Amino acid sequence: MTAPLLTPVRRRLRASAGAEGDRGASSIELAFYTPLLMLVILVTVQFALTWHGNQLVGAVARETARVVRTGGGTPASETAARARAVEFAELIGGENLQDLDVEISRPTPDTVRVEVSARSKEIVQGLAPRVSALVQGPVERFRADQ
Secondary structure, three states: OHHHHHHHHHHHHHHHHHHHHHOOHHHHHHHHHHHHHHHHHHHHHHHHHHHHHHHHHHHHHHHHHHHHHHOOOOHHHHHHHHHHHHHHHHHHHOOOEEEEEEEEEOOOOOEEEEEEEEEEOOOOOOOOOEEEEEEEEEOOOOOOOO
16 A cells, blocks of 8 residues: 555656756756857858948949940049049948959950959958959940941
8 A cells, every 4th residue: 555655756756856957957058059059140140241242342343344434444434433433332331341452454455344352341350251243344435427
């Protein structure tokens, strides 16, 4: 008769021992997983900022190429295009583009090539890669009707 009475007591002791053994486990798990979660969030946000910087650099390259192409590809149009690149980068990018570099070249007499590179906004210094865009197109020239 005493055997059936011991079984519920043993169950209760085992249940309370199991509960005591897990006490504080979620705090330890939180301490281990929080830095990993923060790292994943940091990398995701940095990836988004780099993607955004790449889009901004592409827009600056297209605008710079437009100014050179419509200006006939002259040295004066190249100077105006460099100034427009800096102005346009500040206008659309604000502080998201840093260390802007604009290279304008003429692979052929009828072609303009513009390469714009910059560093996108960084969460951690040195973590963001450099973003760049290349645009190439023909120089626009006026041709009178024949």
